[in-house]
Amino acid sequence: MAPQSVFKQIIDPDSRADPYQFYSELREMPVRREDDGTYVVSTYREIVDLLHDPRISSDRRNLARPAPGEDEADVMPSLSFIGLDSPEHDRLRRLTMRHFGPPHTPGRVTGLIPEMKRIVTELIDGIADRDRIDVVDDIAYPLPVGVICRILGVPHEDEPRFRVWAEAIVETLGPGEVDRAAREKRRVETGLQLSEYLKGLVDARRSTPNDDLLTGLVTYEGPDGRMTPEEIVRTAGLLLIAGHETTVNLITNGMLTLLRNPEMLERLRAEPDMIIKTVEELLRFDPPVHFLSSRVALADIEIGGVTIPAGSPIVLALAAGSRDPAHTPNPDDFDPDRPYNEHLGFGGGVHYCFGAPLARLEAQFAIGQLVARLRNPRLLSDPPPYRPSSTLRGPRHLMIAYDGVLPAAPSW
Amino acid sequence: MRVLIDLTRCQGYGQCAFLAPDLFTMHGNEAVLYDPDPDDSQRENILRAAAACPVQAMHVDRMIVQHRHTPGPDSQGAAAFKRDGRIVIVGASLAGARAASVLRREGFTGSLTVIGDEAHAPYDRPPLSKRVLTGGVPAEHTTLPRLKKQIEGEWLLGAPASGLDLARKVVRLADGREVPFDKVLIATGTRARPWPHADQAALEGVHLLRSMEDSDALRQALARRPNRVLVIGGGFTGSEVASVCRELDLPVTVIERGSAPLSGALGGVIGKIAADLQRENGVDLRCGVSVTELQGDADGRLRGAVLSDGATVEAEVAVVALGAIRNVEWLHDSGLAASMWGVACDAGCRAVDVNGLVTDDVFVAGDIARFPHPAFGYQFMSLEHWGNALNQAEIAAHNMVSDQARRWPHLSMPVFWSTQFGVNIKSVGVPTFADQVMIAQGSPAERRFVAVYGYQGRITAAVMFDHGIWLDFYQRLIERAAPFPVDFRHADQAANDKPVAAQTPERIMPAAGATVVVTGHDPAERRVSFMRISP
Ligand SMILES: Cc1cc2nc3c(=O)[nH]c(=O)nc-3n(C[C@H](O)[C@H](O)[C@H](O)COP(=O)(O)OP(=O)(O)OC[C@H]3O[C@@H](n4cnc5c(N)ncnc54)[C@H](O)[C@@H]3O)c2cc1C
Numbered sequence: 006m007a008p009q010s011v012f013k014q015i016i017d018p019d020s021r022a023d024p025y026q027f028y029s030e031l032r033e034m035p036v037r038r039e040d041d042g043t044y045v046v047s048t049y050r051e052i053v054d055l056l057h058d059p060r061i062s063s064d065r066r067n068l069a070r071p072a073p074g075e076d077e078a079d080v081m082p083s084l085s086f087i088g089l090d091s092p093e094h095d096r097l098r099r100l101t102m103r104h105f106g107p108p109h110t111p112g113r114v115t116g117l118i119p120e121m122k123r124i125v126t127e128l129i130d131g132i133a134d135r136d137r138i139d140v141v142d143d144i145a146y147p148l149p150v151g152v153i154c155r156i157l158g159v160p161h162e163d164e165p166r167f168r169v170w171a172e173a174i175v176e177t178l179g180p181g182e183v184d185r186a187a188r189e190k191r192r193v194e195t196g197l198q199l200s201e202y203l204k205g206l207v208d209a210r211r212s213t214p215n216d217d218l219l220t221g222l223v224t225y226e227g228p229d230g231r232m233t234p235e236e237i238v239r240t241a242g243l244l245l246i247a248g249h250e251t252t253v254n255l256i257t258n259g260m261l262t263l264l265r266n267p268e269m270l271e272r273l274r275a276e277p278d279m280i281i282k283t284v285e286e287l288l289r290f291d292p293p294v295h296f297l298s299s300r301v302a303l304a305d306i307e308i309g310g311v312t313i314p315a316g317s318p319i320v321l322a323l324a325a326g327s328r329d330p331a332h333t334p335n336p337d338d339f340d341p342d343r344p345y346n347e348h349l350g351f352g353g354g355v356h357y358c359f360g361a362p363l364a365r366l367e368a369q370f371a372i373g374q375l376v377a378r379l380r381n382p383r384l385l386s387d388p389p390p391y392r393p394s395s396t397l398r399g400p401r402h403l404m405i406a407y408d409g410v411l412p413a414a415p416s417w
Numbered sequence: 418m419r420v421l422i423d424l425t426r427c428q429g430y431g432q433c434a435f436l437a438p439d440l441f442t443m444h445g446n447e448a449v450l451y452d453p454d455p456d457d458s459q460r461e462n463i464l465r466a467a468a469a470c471p472v473q474a475m476h477v478d479r480m481i482v483q484h485r486h487t488p489g490p491d492s493q494g495a496a497a498f499k500r501d502g503r504i505v506i507v508g509a510s511l512a513g514a515r516a517a518s519v520l521r522r523e524g525f526t527g528s529l530t531v532i533g534d535e536a537h538a539p540y541d542r543p544p545l546s547k548r549v550l551t552g553g554v555p556a557e558h559t560t561l562p563r564l565k566k567q568i569e570g571e572w573l574l575g576a577p578a579s580g581l582d583l584a585r586k587v588v589r590l591a592d593g594r595e596v597p598f599d600k601v602l603i604a605t606g607t608r609a610r611p612w613p614h615a616d617q618a619a620l621e622g623v624h625l626l627r628s629m630e631d632s633d634a635l636r637q638a639l640a641r642r643p644n645r646v647l648v649i650g651g652g653f654t655g656s657e658v659a660s661v662c663r664e665l666d667l668p669v670t671v672i673e674r675g676s677a678p679l680s681g682a683l684g685g686v687i688g689k690i691a692a693d694l695q696r697e698n699g700v701d702l703r704c705g706v707s708v709t710e711l712q713g714d715a716d717g718r719l720r721g722a723v724l725s726d727g728a729t730v731e732a733e734v735a736v737v738a739l740g741a742i743r744n745v746e747w748l749h750d751s752g753l754a755a756s757m758w759g760v761a762c763d764a765g766c767r768a769v770d771v772n773g774l775v776t777d778d779v780f781v782a783g784d785i786a787r788f789p790h791p792a793f794g795y796q797f798m799s800l801e802h803w804g805n806a807l808n809q810a811e812i813a814a815h816n817m818v819s820d821q822a823r824r825w826p827h828l829s830m831p832v833f834w835s836t837q838f839g840v841n842i843k844s845v846g847v848p849t850f851a852d853q854v855m856i857a858q859g860s861p862a863e864r865r866f867v868a869v870y871g872y873q874g875r876i877t878a879a880v881m882f883d884h885g886i887w888l889d890f891y892q893r894l895i896e897r898a899a900p901f902p903v904d905f906r907h908a909d910q911a912a913n914d915k916p917v918a919a920q921t922p923e924r925i926m927p928a929a930g931a932t933v934v935v936t937g938h939d940p941a942e943r944r945v946s947f948m949r950i951s952p
């Protein structure tokens with residue numbers, strides 16, 4: 006039997022706790038062809054080039070051969086603009102951005118800071134009388150769902166349902182994992198439930214508008230036209246899903262990394278501003294998104310000494326690229342002081358993460374406050390158990406113990 | 418605090434505007450505007466914004482320098498020079514200040530003298546034709562960020578240099594002093610080309626735009642709400658001024674000698690789109706004519722202008738935007754190859770003399786430099802680009818203190834940006850070095866597109882309107898001399914992507930508004946001719 010490809014080893018669930026050990030081997034060949042015709046790109050320069058290359062599509066309908074278990078009808082309903090190319094992508098992204106950020110709504114995200122802080126404080130107050138928690142379930146999960154629901158305008162009482170839907174959909178993303186077809190099916194079913202629910206919300210906003218993002222999507226019409234009801238449902242679904250597991254993983258990976266590096270924990274207590282650069286370094290060092298596996302070559306592309314034929318699926322190994330020694334010195338060190346930290350944590354090019362400002366603030370607040378308020382926090386199991394996805398990689402649970410919780414600082 | 422965004426690198430991701438909306442605003446979809454001297458109370462937001470920039474384009478309080486690797490230790494000679502050599506930099510603006518900071522970063526501890534004729538600490542010019550004019554940013558806020566270690570050195574400001582004596586190795590100052598050096602960097606940049614008739618130029622209301630004082634004076638004039646502003650010259654500076662006038666809701670007339678605004682820089686095809694953009698925004702644009710006379714009233718105040726077609730325009734303010742003149746006069750007896758296109762140097766930024774010999778101790782950087790570029794057949798290139806001043810100064814400074822084997826070549830592709838009428842325009846390569854142009858991506862009607870330029874079947878430039886995120890891709894195509902026209906399948910394909918004649922000017926003249934030109938192989942080139950020699 007031929008030896009297993011290094012990429013297969015990486016996506017093997019047994020490698021989940023430490024895929025990094027394989028990334029330098031992966032980078033030895035910046036662009037490598039897998040047996041199934043997929044091209045895996047793993048060096049920083051080449052990934053950035055492809056993220057800015059108009060010959061690369063995010064629309065799976067451009068595949069020469071659809072992947073098993075994936076056909077057009079299944080994939081489309083859950084995609085929205087993350088799975089479309091310019092100019093259609095740009096139009097929908099602009100129509101959504103209009104109600105979320107600059108240039109038209111610049112203060113929306115910063116306007117939510119008090120609310121984000123309130124949620125974080127409440128969550129940490131809520132664990133004050135305990136001595137151990139699961140960072141995932143007790144802190145990391147409730148925060149992003151709460152925040153995105155506020156932005157969209159989803160009623161508080163419906164949040165738990167979102168969590169179930171988001172989890173089910175996210176579990177099925179990623180390259181070549183086992184029983185992909187079955188998961189794909191589950192994703193479609195869940196997607197339908199989510200769509201039904203969102204349709205109801207959209208109808209409600211049409212009759213009683215308010216100032217949330219959903220109302221904006223429903224009522225706005227301008228130079229870019231307006232969104233169809235179907236587009237609105239897909240977009241709202243995308244915002245819920247895309248920002249969910251990812252932010253959870255960032256907070257959890259962050260706590261794990263800091264607890265493994267106690268001297269950094271100390272420094273953060275002394276210099277709270279350091280959290281800003283710490284979160285950037287986390288996005289580089291232990292990012293929530295390891296691969297973008299949605300790309301397709303529209304033309305023959307010469308890159309890294311290889312020609313990727315038109316119609317081929319492409320996987321961009323973001324996490325390997327962010328640790329490319331040709332890009333940044335000592336890439337395997339966790340170093341929040343790293344100057345010039347240009348990482349691939351949020352992707353790049355026209356699909357650069359839409360929710361990045363939100364995710365950054367949520368992670369800065371959640372991790373910053375846990376560090377500031379937990380007395381003597383420590384890991385109860387290392388490595389923790391991981392979720393199966395190699396793409397959206399993160400612990401299923403992160404059990405930690407501590408000796409009490411300090412009150413929140415008044416200035417915070 | 419001091420903030421500076423490297424807008425050559427910025428790709429308009431808007432992360433800064435999300436996280437510090439009081440300081441950074443997106444103008445249209447891609448152009449970011451900001452105050453370079455924000456209040457300290459904004460510190461946390463600024464740190465957040467700077468950390469979040471995906472391309473790390475933001476300098477806060479100090480100018481960061483990208484990591485580059487240089488192998489091996491210094492030779493004894495280089496080490497000794499670094500320890501106690503004498504370096505003089507002439508020109509205390511972007512290139513000069515950048516070089517000074519890089520020298521110190523490189524470990525140069527010898528004596529460093531920076532000579533500048535302006536009285537100010539080095540400042541940033543691009544805002545002078547943009548936000549400073551609207552009153553959005555006070556002119557004095559444009560001072561460049563303090564460099565990492567306060568650059569130690571002697572700063573002779575307000576002291577013009579009047580000569581360079583290479584035999585005695587001294588820089589002569591206009592006040593008679595002499596400053597000796599072991600190595601010297603020439604970074605005297607350019608100045609605005611004045612209105613040719615001195616008496617008319619002296620009328621109250623006639624403005625030039627190059628310095629902080631110029632910009633502040635024009636801002637005050639615009640704030641007095643003149644009946645009309647006359648912009649003479651539709652290049653980048655003129656077009657930006659017109660854009661500001663419309664933003665302030667002032668009537669403005671732009672006179673462009675060529676077929677369209679920006680046509681001297683980008684050719685007639687894209688110029689036509691720029692013309693539409695101006696007219697849509699209410700500019701009274703007149704092309705194919707020139708101003709023949711500026712007229713004043715009895716009190717010496719500008720009243721209006723006469724045009725070459727006989728028409729007259731009434732205006733209380735005129736902005737003369739006829740391009741730049743290189744500050745080479747002080748070098749006239751130096752023996753260096755200095756011409757109206759700048760001071761010739763090699764790819765390592767070393768100056769070339771009139772006989773074509775490369776000097777050892779004289780370096781050149783920024784708008785004043787004229788250097789050979791491999792992507793354009795090693796012809797000399799002259800440009801007026803912020804990003805080039807920064808890069809070339811870094812390379813010149815490094816090479817000044819490095820051994821032969823450790824020197825860096827200056828090969829970077831020219832990149833330029835401009836912000837006008839809410840559109841972010843970016844250019845890479847040399848758009849005037851082209852015979853054809855095609856719209857490769859997007860839609861000119863929506864003012865969002867990529868135009869690709871070709872010369873004899875090779876891609877030589879690309880110009881983007883609100884599509885800057887694609888710049889790097891086209892830059893790589895230019896570097897590889899990829900075939901023109903673009904014929905591969907790609908996203909965002911323009912509806913009409915047929916190549917057409919680029920309508921670039923036949924003769925390139927310094928006053929025509931091109932910000933980058935290719936000027937032939939002759940280092941001592943003194944003629945006003947354009948060498949379109951094929952590589
Ligand atoms: C209004 C305006 C808007 C601009 N907008 C853009 C833009 O949007 N994008 C872009 O890419 N570029 C833009 N530029 C161009 C950019 O600012 C220049 O490329 C950059 O300033 C070049 O820096 P430099 O240090 O080489 O030259 P300069 O900035 O010209 O500096 C040269 C310095 O040397 C001094 N000097 C001259 N002669 C002597 C002497 N004999 N002795 C001592 N000192 C002397 C000068 O007074 C000056 O201070 C703009 C320029 C202006 C004026």
Ligand code: HEM
Nearest residue numbers: 086087247248251252255293294351352356358359360364
């Ligand atoms: C730490 C948390 C997060 C990480 C690591 C992350 C990462 C990413 C990455 C890598 C992409 C690029 C996808 C691609 O190129 O195909 C992306 C896109 C996207 N993200 Fe995030 N994300 C995070 C949080 C969020 C949040 C909170 C939201 C919601 C508000 C969000 C919404 C989106 C959307 C809508 C896209 C698609 C953008 C487009 O296609 O134009 N993300 N994200």
Ligand code: SF4
Nearest residue numbers: 427428430431433470
């Ligand atoms: S690229 Fe950086 S500087 Fe430019 S808009 Fe984005 S965050 Fe701001």
